[in-house]
Amino acid sequence: MAGQITNYQCPSCTGPLRFDATTGKLTCDYCGTVYDLKEIEALYAEKDEQAAQAAVAAAQSEPAPEGSPWSEAEAAGLKVYNCPSCGAELIYDATTAATSCPYCGNPTIVPGSLSGALRPDWVIPFKLTKEEAVSLLKTHYRKKPLLPKLFSRQNHLEEIKGIYAPFWLFNGDTQGEATFDATKVRHWTEGKYDVTETSHYDAWRSGRLSFDRIPVDSSTKMPDEHMDAIEPYDYNELKPFSTAYLPGFMADKYDVDAATAEERARKRAEASTVAALRDSVEGYASVTEKESQVSYHRTGLHYALLPVWLLLTKWNGSDYLFAVNGQTGKLVGNLPIDKGRKWAWFFGVWLGVAAVIIGLGALINML
Amino acid sequence: MKKRWITLITLLSLLLLLALPALARDLPLVYDGAGLLTEEEVSELNEVAEYLSNDYSCEIAIVVVPDTEGYYVEDYAEAVYRQYHYGYGEDQSGVMLLLSMEERDYDLIAYGYGNTAFTDYGKEWIMDSVLPYLGQNDWYGGFEEFLYRCGYCLEEARTNKPVDDYSGNYAPSGPVTPGLVIVGVIIGLIVTLIVQGSMKKKMNSAVLATQAGSYQERELQLTGQSDRFVRKDVTRVRRSDDDSRSGGGSGRGTSVHSSGFSHSSGKF
Numbered sequence: 001m002a003g004q005i006t007n008y009q010c011p012s013c014t015g016p017l018r019f020d021a022t023t024g025k026l027t028c029d030y031c032g033t034v035y036d037l038k039e040i041e042a043l044y045a046e047k048d049e050q051a052a053q054a055a056v057a058a059a060q061s062e063p064a065p066e067g068s069p070w071s072e073a074e075a076a077g078l079k080v081y082n083c084p085s086c087g088a089e090l091i092y093d094a095t096t097a098a099t100s101c102p103y104c105g106n107p108t109i110v111p112g113s114l115s116g117a118l119r120p121d122w123v124i125p126f127k128l129t130k131e132e133a134v135s136l137l138k139t140h141y142r143k144k145p146l147l148p149k150l151f152s153r154q155n156h157l158e159e160i161k162g163i164y165a166p167f168w169l170f171n172g173d174t175q176g177e178a179t180f181d182a183t184k185v186r187h188w189t190e191g192k193y194d195v196t197e198t199s200h201y202d203a204w205r206s207g208r209l210s211f212d213r214i215p216v217d218s219s220t221k222m223p224d225e226h227m228d229a230i231e232p233y234d235y236n237e238l239k240p241f242s243t244a245y246l247p248g249f250m251a252d253k254y255d256v257d258a259a260t261a262e263e264r265a266r267k268r269a270e271a272s273t274v275a276a277l278r279d280s281v282e283g284y285a286s287v288t289e290k291e292s293q294v295s296y297h298r299t300g301l302h303y304a305l306l307p308v309w310l311l312l313t314k315w316n317g318s319d320y321l322f323a324v325n326g327q328t329g330k331l332v333g334n335l336p337i338d339k340g341r342k343w344a345w346f347f348g349v350w351l352g353v354a355a356v357i358i359g360l361g362a363l364i365n366m367l
Numbered sequence: 368m369k370k371r372w373i374t375l376i377t378l379l380s381l382l383l384l385l386a387l388p389a390l391a392r393d394l395p396l397v398y399d400g401a402g403l404l405t406e407e408e409v410s411e412l413n414e415v416a417e418y419l420s421n422d423y424s425c426e427i428a429i430v431v432v433p434d435t436e437g438y439y440v441e442d443y444a445e446a447v448y449r450q451y452h453y454g455y456g457e458d459q460s461g462v463m464l465l466l467s468m469e470e471r472d473y474d475l476i477a478y479g480y481g482n483t484a485f486t487d488y489g490k491e492w493i494m495d496s497v498l499p500y501l502g503q504n505d506w507y508g509g510f511e512e513f514l515y516r517c518g519y520c521l522e523e524a525r526t527n528k529p530v531d532d533y534s535g536n537y538a539p540s541g542p543v544t545p546g547l548v549i550v551g552v553i554i555g556l557i558v559t560l561i562v563q564g565s566m567k568k569k570m571n572s573a574v575l576a577t578q579a580g581s582y583q584e585r586e587l588q589l590t591g592q593s594d595r596f597v598r599k600d601v602t603r604v605r606r607s608d609d610d611s612r613s614g615g616g617s618g619r620g621t622s623v624h625s626s627g628f629s630h631s632s633g634k635f
Contacts, residue, residue: 023590146566175590182594190439193603200598206591210584228576268579274576276587281594323573342563349562354555361551362542 004350006147008040008107009245016085016106018248021126021326025067036245042178044244084108092247098164098243098251107247118253122169122238122304126162133309133324134160140322148355155315160328162258164251164305167220168258169213170265171300174273177206178292182284203287205277211269213302216261218227218254222308224264226323229332233306235326241305250304258301270294340350392452396420397429399508401504402575412507415514425480426461434469437456441630443467444474448628464513466501466635471521472578473501474632477621480627484620485517488532490631492519501635532619588604605633 008017008026016032017040026035082089085106098109128136134203136156141152182203190194213235217227239245274292307326312319315336322333396416399409412429420426428448436445442463448454452462460479467473476492477485485493493516500509518531621629 125506144569146570166485177591179374182599190603193605196602196604198600199596200600202595202597204591204593204595205589208588208590211579212584214579214582223573225573225575229573231576231582264635265558268576271577272580272583273587275580276583280587280589280592321573334573335570337567337570345566346559346563350552350555350559353554353558354540354551357554358543358547361544361547365542365547 008109009042009243011040011043015305015342016247019126020248021129023313024125025246027031036243041242041244046124048236053059058262059125067200083119084333088362095252095255096250097223098246098249099255100248107249107274109251114149118164119303120305121302122239123164123241123245123326124233124304124306124309124348125155125239126249127237127294128309128324128326128329129306130160130162130309133311133326133331136324136329137311137313137322140331140333141335144147144335144365146337147335148341151315155313156318157311158314158319159310159312162249162311163222163308163310164246164249165227165308166218166254167227167304167306168218168254168256169215169302169304170258170262171210171213171302172211172265172296172298174269174294174296175207176209176270176273176277176294177204178239178274178277179204179290180278180281181288181290182281183286185281185285186281189241201284202290203281203284207277207280209273209276210299211265211272213300214265214268215306218256218258218303219252220255220259221252223321223323226310226321226332227308228306229309230323230325230328230330233325233327236305241339245305248305251284254303266296269296298360307358318345371384392429394422394451394453396453398431400430400432402468403468404510408507412514415511415625416505419518419521420455420461421515423518423525424455424460425484425521426453426455426463427514427517427521428463429466429513430463431468431479431506433467433468433499435472437465440465440467440470440474440632441476442471443629444476445628448476448478455480462517464497464510471634472476472632473635474630477629478627482621482623484521484529486529486531486566486619487587487629487631488619489520490629492530493520494626494631494633498633498635506590588634 009015010017010028010031010033012033013031015028017026017028017035019025021032022035024037026037026097028032028035028042067338083101083104083106086101086104096110098107100107137157141147142192148317150301160226180203182201184199185202186197204309215231217224217229217304274289277287277292278287281348309324309326311324313322314320318336319334322331323329376589393408395411397409404412411451411489411503416429418425426462430444430447432443432447438446443518446461447465448461453459453463457478460481462475462477462481462485465474465476471492474491475485477490489589493513495511497509500506
């Protein structure tokens with residue numbers, strides 16, 4: 001089983017190597033040596049292949065004994081391995097591609113889960129460090145008048161994970177047509193009357209759009225809302241995939257197939273097409289959609305791992321999950337709302353604005 | 368030279384002579400310029416109008432014209448009132464209903480003591496009752512009703528107090544009007560909802576994406592377009608009067624324009 005694990009070790013001291021988000025290189029925390037990715041990739045390419053072959057051979061020659069304590073776990077899609085550094089016996093689920101030993105922190109990569117047909121086309125390496133992600137979260141609490149006063153002081157970070165999340169990237173073309181109710185409005189006065197004339201037009205538009213790499217997260221472990229909200233990623237920094245980017249972070253392989261995920265990309269492309277058609281109706285006071293029809297077809301599909309920091313905090317017995325774009329630092333998440341503060345702000349703003357308007361109006365009336 | 372002076376004086380005298388008829392009211396109180404009524408009906412209505420006008424020292428007039436010659440009905444009504452010297456006594460007190468048949472516009476104006484006896488509410492009260500007759504082209508019925516209601520208003524003003532809205536469901540006119548308070552409260556609520564919406568958005572930033580605009584490769588390629596006119600809606604809303612109020616005691620009173628007239632106008 002241990003043969004299934006790739007453990008990038010420092011060629012100098014055999015300490016575990018970790019991908020450093022700041023330098024974009026592999027670093028040994030023990031002797032401090034820094035390595036280029038290509039250097040280590042070349043060194044381990046052969047080793048990885050041998051390890052994978054050995055794992056297949058071992059699996060074929062040594063079937064799991066009956067009554068094995070792990071057979072149930074394996075049936076549930078879980079796998080077992082021994083940490084190559086400390087020897088601890090650990091379980092991980094079938095979608096795990098890179099992880100760390102919870103006992104010694106040794107970063108390991110599970111070969112096979114990101115190779116062959118499952119091999120991603122691209123990866124965007126982490127640019128944001130764990131410390132930067134935590135600091136962003138603390139800044140996020142600031143200037144939030146509705147946040148309970150004690151939240152930022154009392155909540156504590158339960159877990160922080162740097163994850164290479166699997167994404168499908170869809171290229172697609174859309175063709176659509178839509179009819180809008182567009183209005184032009186004229187005002188004038190006739191004696192004691194204000195006259196408003198509203199002319200209605202049926203504005204019909206048809207057009208085409210192309211979309212480049214709409215991302216849809218393909219792991220059921222990652223919440224869709226968070227993954228959508230941390231977009232966009234800068235695709236200029238997409239690199240051809242290499243496992244050398246993974247040590248020190250977790251990585252998952254996809255468990256939502258492309259056909260299922262595409263539904264979400266299709267809906268977004270169609271909505272954008274209708275919005276673009278609406279924007280093309282110019283020169284009117286208002287434009288309201290009456291009916292639309294859009295067809296979408298895929299022109300390309302890619303598989304990529306994109307960097308995400310997940311931060312889980314606990315407060316008053318509830319979990320609060322935040323996601324940070326590991327490339328751009330965009331942070332999203334849902335915060336608790338203090339009901340007392342909410343209503344105080346509501347009535348405060350309401351009364352304040354009403355008082356200002358009435359005061360100004362009264363002043364004008366007096367002049 | 369002498370001849371030219373004579374010509375000039377003759378011309379001025381002619382102009383004065385022409386202007387003279389306008390100095391006295393040369394139209395009856397009930398003037399039907401559109402042939403809506405029979406001579407008998409006009410005569411009967413005139414009798415009633417004359418009687419009421421003399422009794423209350425406030426003229427009640429009804430003037431029907433084919434059109435307003437392109438003027439707003441309010442301006443036209445004021446011009447007729449002044450031009451033909453309607454109004455009782457020196458202060459020219461009176462009330463006049465003017466109908467313009469082509470536009471089917473009406474204007475009820477009051478002047479002098481008329482502004483006291485015929486409050487804004489009083490004018491509406493009169494027209495609420497008269498308009499159903501005019502709407503059905505029952506001219507005589509409408510004018511009869513008009514004279515009756517005018518008489519009632521004048522009697523109330525003399526013996527009691529002018530017909531007005533004494534319900535108290537309004538604030539006394541001052542810098543803070545009920546309309547201003549309503550506008551302030553409504554705009555305040557809208558601003559509050561926008562501010563709170565933006566605050567809540569900041570609290571809940573993890574939301575599903577609905578569009579893919581940032582992944583558009585290029586601008587929309589339009590392949591067809593047409594704009595077809597469907598219909599036209601016209602709405603007319605009476606403008607709120609912001610002129611000073613006078614008269615009316617503790618009621619809503621009368622909105623009197625700087626010209627000295629108060630109006631209540633619309634369509635019939």
